[in-house]
Amino acid sequence: MKKIKLSLMITASLLLVFIIVTMFNTLTLQSRQPSPKHVNGSIKEDHAINTLSKAIQFKTVSYQDRSKMDLKEFDSFISFLELSFPMVHEELELEKVNGYALVYKWKGNDSTKLPIGLTSHYDVVPVLEGTEANWEHDPFSGTIAEGKIWGRGTLDDKIGVIGVLEAAEHLLSEGYQPSRDIYLMFGHDEEIGGDKGAAMIVSTLNERGIKFDFVLDEGGAIVENMVPGVNKPVGVVGVSEKGSATAELSIEGSGGHSSQPKDRTNIGRIAGAIAKLEKNQFPADLRGPVEDLFEFVAPEMSFGMKYVFANKFIFEPVIEKILLKQPASAALIRTTIAPTIFHAGEQYNALPEKASAIVNLRLMPGDSLEEVKDFIEKTIDDEDIKVTIEGSEASGVSSIDSWHFKSIQQSAKNVYEEAVIAPYLMFAGSDAKHYDSIAENTYRFLPVQLTSEDLNRMHGTNEHISIENYLKAISFYMEVIIEANKEQ
Template sequence: MKIIFISIGFIFLIFIVVTIFNTFTTKSVQPTAEPTDISIDQEAALKRFSTALTYQTISYQDRTKFNFEEFDQFITLLEESYPEVHQQLEREKVNQYSLIYLWKGTDSTQKPIGFTSHYDVVPVLEGTENNWEQPPFSGNVVDGVIWGRGTLDDKLGVIGLLEAVDYLLEQDYQPTRDVYFMFGFDEEIGGDQGAKAIVETLKNRGVTFEFILDEGGAIVENMVPGVSNPVGVVGISEKGSATAELMIEGSGGHSSQPEDRTNIGRIARAIARLEEKQFKADLRGPGEELFEYVAPEMNFGMKYVFANKFLFEPIIEKILLQQPASAAMIRTTIAPTIFQAGEQYNALPEKATAFVNLRIMPGEPLEEVKDFIVDTIDDKGIKVSISGSEASNVSSSNSKAFQSIQQAARNVYGDVVIAPYLMFAGSDAKHYEAISENTYRFLPVKLTSEDLQRMHGTNEQISIENYINAIKFYVEMIRLSNKM
């Protein structure tokens, strides 16, 4: 018996030594910040951005509602606001409203790099106009804050990039690589006539990129448990988006003589089964990489857990599943959004349909997702169809391009922790992966939880400091990318 206790004690000692060793040898992968010396003419940059926000370049699902006069005027504004950019860079229109700017580099043997954004915005929800503290298309600057639709999504990217180029031209900067700036006009409704058309144009010319940088993740405080510093997340992939339709048809009849299982009941049972079972959670891919990057910056307790993921993964996954945002990082999500059945309160509907929105993890084909739904609901009377897109490719977090994003962000923001992650929403970046080795998604601003709710919502705004820092980030990123 004594030998058994000694053996157990020895095994426990080895366990402690190994796990403590793993914890203390987890090294930071954040580059040393090199504070930037960029000095932006704030007053001039503010005026240009504020004016750009006044144009109602709104994307509607119904394309007949587009007011293209506003889009024409916005493009004219860019020409007038950035004459040096338009003189020294080549500009091309695709589908009349998408813009490609090419800044020729000195070394044509190197692969070009690309920055993309979009200048269309979502509509202001009818009836909410009076809820805005400043008019949504005013571009007003009040108490250090810039107000208006597009301040975060994503005229910030368009204007921020053009400001960065304008600044570098003033400094007589000449890139080594060709640098492309590509601005879509319909990203909010999928980018089919904007970014997709740009990609087709460049693909036909044989243009391929070292990397593409688009909007996406941002810098958020209190984002990761155990990390006191702000964390900036860079999307290295985005989840697929699909819709599953569950439909059943059968006899209706009077509600006074229902069968035990009605059409509505069977669809409701199917949805309940899906929500109860859920897709399998698995901390892998971009979600796993996120914690590999932030683990060295955690307090000791959290670092101990994540440095020994091989032991604690089930516990970690259980914790992540407790919150919708973190759960979405490790599994395909199920969201019933539409239910259609019946017209008369005392008549059984002959048909019932439910639509389920799915955000799909990388590596999960649509056919496998459909099979999971069919097997889970286990009702041969319900027809299941699925349409949509699978997740995008996963870009490298070990590339020089990703390291440049890290360095540029830390040069501007100092103590920020930059890590890869899986983006839940869609962006134009998914189109560009057809012509780029890597695609990254990062909006270089600090956001609060309130800011995230304002994006596409009421009172969209950005601080002056954030706007200026975004310009500085793009300047740094262009410089660093030409040193890769």
């Protein structure tokens, strides 16, 4: 009996300690959000709205087959910028890299400070053939209706180009002079990798020894209902982007007539390999930018969720299990596997001598191509299947403790006072990865508030932006220029 009482006392004591420690962690969790400041200045709204509307009307469409690109439209767009932003073109130095990538240098007062860079792209993806009739307004009309501006590029990413230039034009009109050099850099082929645009800008600047304190590109946005337990919209600033790689699984062997098949055909073996990869996914790990995301949003959560995330060292397996239930959140914590292409056979009654499958992978920071290949080979466990892989690893992870990130966070908070601004890991690719080699930090943030439906419109049908959102984006770019120039 005494032993039982002692055991119960020990258990109760441990439980009490557990409750005290976990409650202490929860109740002492401090917000990582800055207080909003007064937004600087007012914007010439009519000019801004009409300029973005006109910018959408230029069909600066990128194609994988570059011969399809109508460069006359690109030339016309550049001429349009010169007419629309006279002070920018009078006071900033403009250089055209490769003829179409644009670099504006805004000279600051202090040459000892490293510059900052704001970058966007003005090329857009094509409108899928056969879907034109599904648009409420023509995709290249720039229609202004229902408090919105419609057309391809309103979200991705002429809003960034025009928004930055509007901000610069406004600040110049008020006599603003930055303390450090500011580079405004606009690529023309981001949608097909940026090899002739951003990559060449970086190469040109690198040859001149130009390095940046930070570069800000498009990327995360302010999204509603993004994080469970957080009722406020969450603005996510990409501090890294996942790598993108393609793995090919292939096998060759004797074919034969379909009337006498072997127990294991080439198609069956490749299909079996894919099935193994889908069943045995890369391990999940709540680390890096995703761990940072939850550290920033946890203090803003409802009590129950806050309790879980404040004690992540205990509940991490539970958190990972929850995140793995949805594709979007699962992609935050593991390298993903997506079979996209299968090749095999030409004749219905002949066994193919070759079979292959293409798998697209999005790599977590820290996962190398070689490690990913090894994982695939061990998982499929078939020596006859050849695995090749090519692509890029994840970008570097930028600081969340530096003044660079804090300037962006403060600027976003100034414009979107109710939003929770946090770092995150970006799934898609951007031009920011090219700037990693010449910038201490690179960040990815589109300063607009979006719904899940808006996100689907970026490369889809009925892309549009609310006028309110667009004007706030301009305000954000003004704020980030001013905030960054306060720092040493």
